[in-house]
Amino acid sequence: MQEYESVLARIQDPGDLKKLSFSELNRLASEIRSLIVSTVSRNGGHLSSNLGVVELTIALHRVFDSPGDKIIWDVGHQCYTHKLLTGRREDFSTLRKSGGLAGFPKTSESPHDAFNTGHASTSISAALGLLAGERLKGGKNRVIALIGDGALTGGMAYEALSHAGQLALPLVVILNDNKMSIGSNVGGLSKYLSRLSMKGYYQSFRRNFDAMAKRLPFIGDIFFAAVVRMKRAVKAIFYTDNFFVDLGFEYVGPIDGHQIQRLTEVLQDVRTLNRPVVVHVITRKGKGYDFAEHDPGSYHGVGSFSVSDGILESPVGERRLSFTDAFSRAILEAGRRDSRVLGISAAMGKGTGLLPFKKEFPDRYFDTGIAEGHAVTFAAGLAAQGLRPVAAIYSTFMQRGVDQLIHDVCLQKLPVCFALDRSGFVSDDGETHQGLFDIALFRSIPNLSILAPGGEGELKAMLDWSLEEPGPCMIRYPKSACPEEPVAFAQPLERGRGVLLPRGEGSRICLCFTGSLYTQALEAAEFLSQEGIQADLxxxxxxxPVDEDYLAALMNRYDLMVFIEEGIKNGGFGEYAAELGNSRFCSGKILILAALEGFVSQGKRDELLRRAGLHGLGIATAVSRAYKAALGVEWALGSRT
Known part of the structure; x- marks a missing residue:
């Protein structure tokens, strides 16, 4: 504790790092790791990625002058040390809590956060734009993009590298090479970086040769030119292939990413360069915490855990089956029945529940890396060969494949099934990870079917239905536990129709919901029932597709139709239904309950539903008010907390 008070507590601003000795900086790194582990063990968060960049972050802030010099964190899930060094140590205990520090960089949180991030492969593009803008305004500040080798599997990073080489601005790209993205890296890039890592002897030779040349007495430009030619010749022999050099970058590395003094020396040299440079840094994900070092994938994103014992598995029967688990079981069963069924992940094999499928059918599982656009078109190619690919992609990341979905899948009516995990409200990660836009984004696309299960049985039925369809399908479901399904949910799927759950004679209200809100709709109906008002579900x-005749008939049957969806209101299903009711001159009044326009900050899913008024009491209260206002009924739901 004394070391903490004497080192970390003294850091109020990155400039304070310049006052410390390297031995103090090494102690600081140890203290930061301890604080990150203890905080994440309570709050949950991204652990392995943050533990891997502690020394690198210290060195960056020691050499560069934030916020004048701007550091852009690709994905942003490795920014915890950065937050601790930029005046947010006292608030660090609020990390990822509602109203607390975000788990990603946020410009509204600190001037040291130069650009909001949360998705992968954006840093080089953003950094290049910031640097070009800085130079256009006559400024001389530097811009640094820190990108992991996993994020380099995304095509946008290559587009930015190509443009950066063309502009030849002094952009600094730190390539954090930890052989991991979330799971083990895949593809040719990982092998290429491994080859670069083996060529560290060139950098060693170069440093020694430069030092020797500097000690020689000055004997004119002829000698200098000869030195340059000799270095180039040596580089040609020992370093024959370098993608970054071919694009116009200077390449430095590989450098041990856990040696603060060496990193500082290299970055000080890099800062003086007047051309783009890639600094290749080797780090170990999870460094300093044994559990995370030995299993960085499991400790990438974690909930609360025991620091001394690590992540403990819940006893059998204690944890309710999640929608992700249900999908995992369903695709495994489908794969056993039909050899045409394939699983595709964009670097989220574990998060989407595809690892059991991979284990049983390794030749039928594909991980594209963090490249959602490619994953979508790759799936289209497989479908064009008569296969049945299932692409499991988080809703927030599916946004990155919209053009490919339209152009390569739906236009050709190819039978690709998209399993959209994390649809709706998503706990803890904040604005960048909410899955609220998929209904509005994808409902307008021709030839695409969109389904929303209410539980495990419906999810399985919907996947099976999708795998028999001649065109593309999308199944959206939340990151939450599956509710206990009523018997009615076992009814076979009927195209365009849902399942009606009558709750009493004389119901004048119908609560229509997307599957993920079954529990909340049921709670709302029970609240209303306590007030003597019956509402069917x-x-x-x-x-x-929607059987519009059937839906219009329901709108005529009830006095009030309430459309409750876990998605953005603008462009959502409720607005479509309201337009349908208007065009068919339906007699029933319509109320839409959904997420309002705006980006939703961090919080637990239940809390986010409450904020949006989509919890049981919130729905019941809104229905009560609307019913009274529309029909003049002399009642209103009593106030409850």
């Missing part, structure tokens, strides 16, 4: 099942 209608599980929509299909968000597209």
């Amino acid at each position: 209608y599980n929509l099942r299909f968000l597209k």
Whole structure:
């Protein structure tokens, strides 16, 4: 504790790092690791990635002058040390909590956060734009993009590298090579970086040769030119292939990413260069915490855990089956029945539940890396060969494949099934990870079917249905536990129709919900029932296609139709239904309950649902008010907390 008070507590601003000795900086790194581990063990968060860049972050802030010099963190899930060094240590205990520090960089949180990030492969593009803008305004500040080798599997990073080489601005790209993205890296890039890592002897030779040349007495430009030619010749022999050099970058590395003094020396040299440079740094994900070092994938994103014992598995029967688990079981069963069924992940094999499928069918599982656009078109190619690919992609990341979905899948009516995990509200990660836009984004695309299960049985039925369809399908479901399904949910799927759950005679209200909100809709109906008001439930099942005649008939049957969806209101299913009711001159009034326009900050899913008024009481209260206002009923739901 005394070391903490004497080192970390003294850091109020990155400039304070320049006052410390290297031995103090090494102690600081140890203290930061301890604080990150203890905080994440309570709050959850990204652990392995943050532990791997502690020394690198210290060195960056010692050499460069933030916030004048701007550091852009690709993905941003490795920024915890950066936050601790930029005046946020006292608030670090609020990390990822509602109203607390975000788990990613946020410009609204600190001037040291130069650009909001949360998705991969964006840093070089953003950094290059910031640097070009800085030079256009006559400024001389530097811009640094820190990108992991996993994020380099995304095509946008290569587009930015190509443009940076063309502009020849002094952009600094730190390549954090830890042989990991979330799981083990895949593809040719990982092998290429391994080859670069083996060529560290060239950098060693270069440093020694430069030092020797500097000690020689000056004997004119002829000798200098000869030195340059000799260095180039040596580089040609020992270093014959370097993608970054071919693009116009200077290449430095590989450098041990856990040696603060060496990193500082290299970065000080790099800062003087007047051309783009890639600094290749080798780090160990999870460094300093044994559990994370030995299993960095499991400790990438974690909930609370025991620091001394690590992540403990819940006893059998204690943890409720999640929608992800249900999908994992369903695709495994489908794969056993049909050899045409394939699994595709964009670097999220574990998060999407595809690892059991990979284990049983390794030749039928493909991980594209962090390249969602490619994953979508790759799946289209497989489908064009008569196969049945299932691409499991988080809703927030599916946004990165919209053009490919339209152009390569739906236009050709190819039978690709998209399993959209984390649809709706997503706990803890904040604005960049909410899955609220998929309904509005994808409902307008021709030829695409969109389904929303209410539980395990429906998810399995929907996957099986999708795998028999001649065109593309999308199944959206939340990151949450599956509820106990009513018997009615076992009814076979009927295209365009949902399942009606009557709750009493004389119901004048119908609560229509997307599957993920079954529990909340049921709670709302029970609240209303306590006030003597009966409300039937209608599980929509299909968000597209819709049997419009059937839905219009329901709108005429009830006095009030309430459309409740875990998605953005603008462009959502409720607005479509309202337009349908208007065009068919339906008699029933319509109320839409959904997420309002705006980006949703961090919090637990239940809390986010409460904020949006989509919890049981919130729904019941809104229905009560609307019913009274529309129909003049002399009642309103009593106030409850």
